[in-house]
Amino acid sequence: MESRSQRLALITKIIQNEEVDSQDKLLQILNSKNCSVTQATLSRDLKLLKVFKRPTRDGRYLYSLSNAAPEQKPNIAKSSSSMDGFLSMEMSGNLAVIKTVPAFAQPISQAIDDMDMPSIISTIAGNDTILVVIRNGFTGTNVAQDFAHYFPEIANKIK
Amino acid sequence: MESRSQRLALITKIIQNEEVDSQDKLLQILNSKNCSVTQATLSRDLKLLKVFKRPTRDGRYLYSLSNAAPEQKPNIAKSSSSMDGFLSMEMSGNLAVIKTVPAFAQPISQAIDDMDMPSIISTIAGNDTILVVIRNGFTGTNVAQDFAHYFPEIANKIK
DNA sequence: TATCAGTGTGCATATTTATGCAGCCAATGT
DNA sequence: ACATTGGCTGCATAAATATGCACACTGATA
Numbered sequence: 001m002e003s004r005s006q007r008l009a010l011i012t013k014i015i016q017n018e019e020v021d022s023q024d025k026l027l028q029i030l031n032s033k034n035c036s037v038t039q040a041t042l043s044r045d046l047k048l049l050k051v052f053k054r055p056t057r058d059g060r061y062l063y064s065l066s067n068a069a070p071e072q073k074p075n076i077a078k079s080s081s082s083m084d085g086f087l088s089m090e091m092s093g094n095l096a097v098i099k100t101v102p103a104f105a106q107p108i109s110q111a112i113d114d115m116d117m118p119s120i121i122s123t124i125a126g127n128d129t130i131l132v133v134i135r136n137g138f139t140g141t142n143v144a145q146d147f148a149h150y151f152p153e154i155a156n157k158i159k
Numbered sequence: 160m161e162s163r164s165q166r167l168a169l170i171t172k173i174i175q176n177e178e179v180d181s182q183d184k185l186l187q188i189l190n191s192k193n194c195s196v197t198q199a200t201l202s203r204d205l206k207l208l209k210v211f212k213r214p215t216r217d218g219r220y221l222y223s224l225s226n227a228a229p230e231q232k233p234n235i236a237k238s239s240s241s242m243d244g245f246l247s248m249e250m251s252g253n254l255a256v257i258k259t260v261p262a263f264a265q266p267i268s269q270a271i272d273d274m275d276m277p278s279i280i281s282t283i284a285g286n287d288t289i290l291v292v293i294r295n296g297f298t299g300t301n302v303a304q305d306f307a308h309y310f311p312e313i314a315n316k317i318k
Numbered sequence: 319t320a321t322c323a324g325t326g327t328g329c330a331t332a333t334t335t336a337t338g339c340a341g342c343c344a345a346t347g348t
Numbered sequence: 349a350c351a352t353t354g355g356c357t358g359c360a361t362a363a364a365t366a367t368g369c370a371c372a373c374t375g376a377t378a
Contacts, residue, residue, distance in 0.1 A: 004326065022364065038328055043366055047218070055209035055225045066214045094252035109285070114176065116169070116192055121249050121256045124285040131290065133256045135249070163356065181334065197358055202336055315355070320378090327372080336363065347352075 004045070007035055011045055012065065020063045021053070082111040083154050089132075089147065090159045091140030096132035105130050117146040163204070164247030164316040166194055168258040170204055171224060171246065175261065179222045180212075208260075224260060241270035242313045248291075248306065249318045250299030255291035264289050276305040 010033065011026065020026050023042045030037065037045075046063070054064040085104025090097050100108055109125035112132065119138035124131050134143055148155040169192065170185070179185050182201045189196065196204075205222070213223035244263025249256050259267055268284035271291065278297035283290050293302055307314035 024364080039365075040329075040367080041327060043364095044326085047366085050214035050218075052212055052214050052220065055211050059206065059209075061211065094254065113172070113288075121251055122258060122288045124283065124288045124290050133251050133254055133290065136251050183334080198335075199337080199359075200357060202334095203356085206336085322377080323375090325372105325374080327370100329369090331367085331369105333366065334364080337361085339359090339361105340357100341359105342355105342357080344355090345353085348350085 007037065008045055008049060010035060011042075011051075012049065015051060015063045015065060021061060026063070083108060083151050086151075086154045086157060088157050088159065089144075089154075091143070094134045094136075096134065096140060096143050098130040098132060100128050100130065102128045104128070115146075115150045117143070117150065119143045119146050162247065162318050164318065165249070165258075166196065167204055167208060168246040169194060170201075170210075171208060171260055174210060174222045174224060180220060185222070242267060242310050245310075245313045245316060247316050247318065248303075248313075250302070253293045253295075255293065255299060255302050257289040257291065259287050259289065261287045263287070274309045276302075276309060278302045278305050 007030070010030065014020065014026065014029050018029065020029070023039050023046070027037070027039055027042055030042075050066040051063050052066055053061040055061055085101040086108055087099040087101060089099075098105075098108070105125035105128055109123045109130045112120070112123050112130070119135055119142040121133045121135045123133070132143065134140065144158045147158060166189070169189065173179065173185060173188050177188065179188070182198050182205070186196070186198055186201055189201075209225040210222050211225055212220040214220055244260035245267055246258045246260060248258075257264075257267070264284035264287055268282045268289045271279070271282050271289070278294055278301040280292045280294045282292070291302065293299065303317045306317060
């Protein structure tokens with residue numbers, strides 16, 4: 001085996017047909033097929049091929065070709081206007097209820113979750129309403145304070 | 160941050176929202192969010208979540224949630240537990256809040272409703288959060304017990 | 319021919335990730 | 349109460365993977 005491109009093709013075939021979980025293992029298979037390289041070169045080959053280790057159902061990781069791997073959608077960056085559409089917030093027991101302009105509940109809910117406020121377990125959003133679940137040991141006042149701190153632009157809309 | 164399941168939920172969120180390419184980097188982000196663990200624990204967490212490093216178009220590798228990989232989706236129903244994607248459950252007053260891997264809230268919510276647990280009136284699900292409304296006369300402890308009974312595989316994720 | 323640029327490689331080592339082991343803690347059984 | 353079990357963790361270190369550097373080879377160019 002002399003050329004790199006031939007070796008790359010061979011690697012592709014091996015990864016498709018066998019359960020390879022380390023470069024050393026791949027190295028052995030290649031050696032047994034008359035192809036002699038070092039682990040360092042293999043590492044570079046795999047990067048060229050965009051090979052990656054995929055999790056299996058039983059908790060292992062095996063090398064896999066990335067042809068089908070889609071780009072992960074990055075979340076839209078938060079802007080200073082992430083509270084656009086916020087209308088009001090009112091406390092009720094261990095819940096805070098936020099009303100928004102219709103269709104704005106989801107993005108606002110996401111923005112709130114992203115802040116990881118200590119007083120909030122999580123939020124859940126419909127179309128124009130968000131439920132904010134307050135963590136045990138905190139009060140609506142705590143939540144109001146946290147909101148005023150993280151989102152000062154809506155501090156005056158909290159009851 | 161005290162419980163492992165909560166940390167797992169936080170990790171999924173970080174991996175979705177940021178470009179993480181090493182456990183050390185993830186470690187720093189967690190630390191900045193008041194969550195202190197070692198790299199060793201992180202390695203175990205990532206294996207539990209079946210996180211893997213996905214190749215990007217520009218030749219880098221970033222951590223990614225394996226449940227977002229589409230080729231695995233068609234098989235989920237037949238070969239996975241209905242509690243796949245369940246991350247954590249925390250009580251708050253007459254509610255229990257379940258955090259899931261994104262997009263898993265709806266099916267898990269359905270599975271819970273289907274059990275007709277005596278301690279639960281109903282559930283409502285967003286994208287990665289489920290609210291469980293506890294029936295009058297029951298407590299969060301009752302709900303936790305019911306969950307442990309009906310879904311023993313997630314008993315250890317209940318706070 | 320001489321020189322240069324680019325590619326490919328091994329070696330040694332750095333970086334990154336995984337794990338054996340022991341200890342802690344909470345839950346459970348006797 | 350005491351012992352036991354199992355989950356979770358950190359520490360130290362092993363295992364796995366990536367890379368800086370030097371060198372060899374090729375093809376293009378003056």
